[in-house]
Amino acid sequence: MFKFIDWKINPQKTAVLIYTWPHGMEQHLLSEWLFHRFRRPHYFNTNKDDPEPPNLICRLTQSQSVHARNTAMEYATTMLPDFYEWILFSDNDILPSVDTDEMFRLDTDIKACRVARDGPHSWPRPNSFHDALWCIRIEDLRKIEPPWFSHGSSNENGTQQIGCDCSTFSERALAVGLTIGHAGHAGHREGSSISNG
Numbered sequence: 001m002f003k004f005i006d007w008k009i010n011p012q013k014t015a016v017l018i019y020t021w022p023h024g025m026e027q028h029l030l031s032e033w034l035f036h037r038f039r040r041p042h043y044f045n046t047n048k049d050d051p052e053p054p055n056l057i058c059r060l061t062q063s064q065s066v067h068a069r070n071t072a073m074e075y076a077t078t079m080l081p082d083f084y085e086w087i088l089f090s091d092n093d094i095l096p097s098v099d100t101d102e103m104f105r106l107d108t109d110i111k112a113c114r115v116a117r118d119g120p121h122s123w124p125r126p127n128s129f130h131d132a133l134w135c136i137r138i139e140d141l142r143k144i145e146p147p148w149f150s151h152g153s154s155n156e157n158g159t160q161q162i163g164c165d166c167s168t169f170s171e172r173a174l175a176v177g178l179t180i181g182h183a184g185h186a187g188h189r190e191g192s193s194i195s196n197g
């Protein structure tokens with residue numbers, strides 16, 4: 001039996017949303033990792049009459065990253081059954097490792113896993129953030145006004161994106177007083193070329 005020692009979230013009351021572009025599936029290792037930690041994985045079960053709703057896995061397949069992320073945030077803040085207190089967002093290409101669970105022992109409001117990006121500079125600050133694998137209390141997510149994500153910053157002439165989209169979310173989160181931390185590691189099959197967190 002898996003033990004949730006020192007976890008700061010309740011896995012029994014955590015909904016899981018997976019971004020599944022482009023092919024609508026997730027890594028087998030990710031499915032297995034979720035299965036052993038959270039409630040029976042189900043796809044898109046939103047039955048409000050269910051006294052013990054199973055975990056939700058929402059397959060979001062929009063191609064534009066920012067729009068898909070915002071759709072997920074809208075869903076998480078307005079559509080989830082009240083039963084859920086926490087939400088875990090995950091890309092479908094996450095490869096969990098031995099210490100991925102460390103993210104759940106963080107005391108910060110936003111608990112992110114250090115998902116591999118292109119280099120060692122993606123997590124430079126204690127409150128750096130990328131949205132590949134992270135969780136938050138749903139009532140805290142509701143404190144942030146939409147749109148939650150926008151396109152990251154560009155260079156002076158607007159010819160190149162220099163900040164990733166995640167930073168637009170983390171700036172809004174910090175502005176409403178939420179705290180951000182990251183711990184543990186996970187692999188990421190399809191890395192982004194922009195990773196300034």
Ligand SMILES: [Zn+2]
Pocket residue numbers: 129130131164165166167194195196197
């Ligand atoms: Zn990012």
